[in-house]
Amino acid sequence: MFENLTGRLQQVVKNLRGQARLTEDNIQEALREVRMALLEADVALPVVRDFIAHVKERAQGREVLQSLTPGQALVQVVHEELTSLMGGQSAGLNLAAVPPAVILMSGLQGSGKTTSSAKLARLLKEQKKKVLLVSADIYRPAAIEQLKTLAAQLDTDFFPSDASQKPQDIALAALDHARRHFHDVLIFDTAGRLAIDEAMMAEIKQLHGVLNPIESLFVVDAMQGQDAVNTARSFAATLPLTGVILTKLDGDARGGAALSVRQVTGAPLKFVGVSEKVDGLEPFHPERMASRILGMGDVLSLIEQAQKNVDLGEAKKLAEKVKSGKNFDLNDFKAQMQQMRNMGGVGALMDKLPAQMAQAAGKMDGEAGDKAMRRIEGIINAMTPLERTKPDIIKASRKRRIAAGSGVQVQEVNRLLNQFEEIQKMMKMISKGGMGKMMRAMQGRFPGMR
Structure with missing residues (x-):
């Protein structure tokens, strides 16, 4: 989502690091570029003005001007101010209440409120x-059914409601049910509208009074840009918001909402929606996001994702297989791709890598990479068990059968087998302790590597 902003700021960072000394002129030039980058990213103008003023004040201070590496010192200031702009510290949920701790979900229709409720339940x-x-969305019965379906999918308790009931009655009945059945948390999904209106605000305010939630979360679509910020401001004026969930962060938005919403509402950004899947909700870490925006990557989140989604038993089994020198076959290759998909795919991996590492990886397009992985899996699935363990037996007639079975051209099968042969050679080098030899071989086969 931050691709354009990241590209602009990376250029500013590169220019600053090349400066032996900072002057008022080159600071002014750098800040002008930062200002334009933020405005192009659809960050609210008042937010941009405050941000630039803070950075300028610190940039002209002794901590930067007297630094041995003033360019890097200024980059650090920009990083710290970006972190501060998005809330400073990570803000998790506050569940310190007599059970059930009530979480009230609010937002416009189509913002992802219902799916975010289910994703939050999963976390x-x-x-x-x-x-x-x-759900108290009596104006859109499909929303009640949607939440019921998601609850069943997650094996989470669901309290039934229907369009004939009043939202306040649903709230009181659900609260009573949660108390009697010893639920720790009650997540209450409210009705959304296509636009803000008085009836909507009066209803949500009344529900807040009935439920007395420990958390009042506002769900907003990142794709809305400045409209998202304006909507957030209206809800913040009606409800004592405790946090914001920004959805569709994996979309084609310019990122302005993520940088503006904290300052506009006064409520911290607590979670971000990174995919439509039920596991596509992540805690928001301002410092890590600031690093990603400046092209420094988010390696901590990548490690957490690996620990959470990678099958350590399978990874250990593969490591032992490689170390012992046993053949690395197409079954192992497919298993590794499945592990990567569990981590969110190529796109999620590339998004969290530092810019230099991403460039070294060939600036691979995440969506194209995921598509290529699915195609490779399809080719492997079209093979017999014997062919997967002994790919060298795959000759012309077998290639034609595999191509037909996976819906690709024979050339695609040839390309996969050639790539796999190269990987097998590298695995054999690793098993013999030839890491240096392997790296030299990789540089020969992949000229882009350094």
Whole structure:
């Protein structure tokens, strides 16, 4: 999402690091570029003005001007101010209440409020919380059915409601049910509208009074840009918001909402939606996001994702297989691709790598990479068990059968087999302790490597 902003700021960072000394002129030039980058990213103008003023004040201070590496010192200032702009510290959920701790979800229709409710329930289940989901969207019965379906998919308790009931009655009944059945958390999904209106605001305010939630979360679509910020401002004026969930962060938005919403609402950004899947909700870390925006990557999140989604038993088995010198076959190759997909695919991996590493990887397009992985898996699935363990037996007639079975051209099968042959050679070098030899071989086969 931050691709354009990251590209612009990376150029500013590169120019600054090349300066032996900072002057008022080159600071002014750098800040002008930063200002234009933020405005192009659809960050709210008042937010941009405050941000630039803070950076300028610190940039002209002794900590930067007297630094041995003033360019890097100024980059650090920009990083710290970006972090501060998005909330400073990570803000998790506050569940310190007599059970059930109530989480009130609010937002416009289409912002991803219902799916975010289910995703949040999933995160809380992982923390061993007993969660109850309920919907009061009586104006859109499909929303109630959608939440019911998602609850069943997650094996999470769901409190039934229907369009004939009043939202306040649903709230009181759900609260009573949660208390009697010892639920730790009650997630209450409210009705959305296509636009803000008085009836909507009056209803959500009344529900807040009935439920007395420990968390009032506002769900907003990152694709809305400045409209998202204006909507957030209106909700913040009506409800004592405790946090914001920004959805569709994996979309084609310019990123302005993520940088503006904290300052506009006064409420911290707590979670971000990174995909439409039920596991596509992540805690928001301002410092890590600032690093990603400046092209420094988000290696910590990448490690956490690996620990959470990678099958350590399978990884250990593969490592032992490679170390012992046993053949690395197409079954192992397919298993590694499945592990990568569990981590969010090529796109998620590339997005969190530092810019220099991403460039070294050939600036691979994440979506194209994921598509290529699915195509490779399809080719491997079209092979017999014997062919997967002994790819050298795959000759012309077998190639034609595999190509037909996977819906690709024979050339695609040839390309996969050639690539796999190169990987096998590298694995054999590793098993013999020839890491240096392997790196030299890789540089020969892949000229872009350094």
